Amino acid sequence: MPKPCLTTDELTTALETLEGWTAEEDGKAVTRTFKFGTFTQAFAFMTAAALTAEKMDHHPEWFNVYNRVDVRLTTHDSGGVTALDIALAEAMNKAAG
Numbered sequence: 001m002p003k004p005c006l007t008t009d010e011l012t013t014a015l016e017t018l019e020g021w022t023a024e025e026d027g028k029a030v031t032r033t034f035k036f037g038t039f040t041q042a043f044a045f046m047t048a049a050a051l052t053a054e055k056m057d058h059h060p061e062w063f064n065v066y067n068r069v070d071v072r073l074t075t076h077d078s079g080g081v082t083a084l085d086i087a088l089a090e091a092m093n094k095a096a097g
């Protein structure tokens with residue numbers, strides 16, 4: 001059974017405490033760009049985040065160039081943002097330090 005998508009109000013509230021993340025215009029995903037000092041730091045972040053994502057069975061869409069990691073989170077099974085995306089976004093913020 002897929003998780004329910006957050007309502008617009010729930011998403012707005014969640015984003016208030018989620019540093020750096022914004023909702024896409026249609027509210028179907030949340031995004032953040034992480035910047036690091038070096039490629040090694042960016043890749044270390046991706047490695048830590050990947051292990052967490054695998055444990056959660058919830059996986060990011062992301063794009064890396066040198067020290068930048070663009071992340072998009074959505075729950076494909078539900079067709080929008082769910083509590084799982086918020087939990088993974090929080091974990092990624094912690095992993096980024």
Ligand SMILES: C[C@H](O)[C@H](O)[C@H]1CNC2=NC(N)=NC(=O)C2=N1
Pocket residue numbers: 057058059060073074075076077078
């Ligand atoms: C079968 C497996 O549990 C599902 O495909 C999981 C895997 N990771 C996932 N990740 C994301 N972002 N959304 C999903 O709906 C999703 N579903």
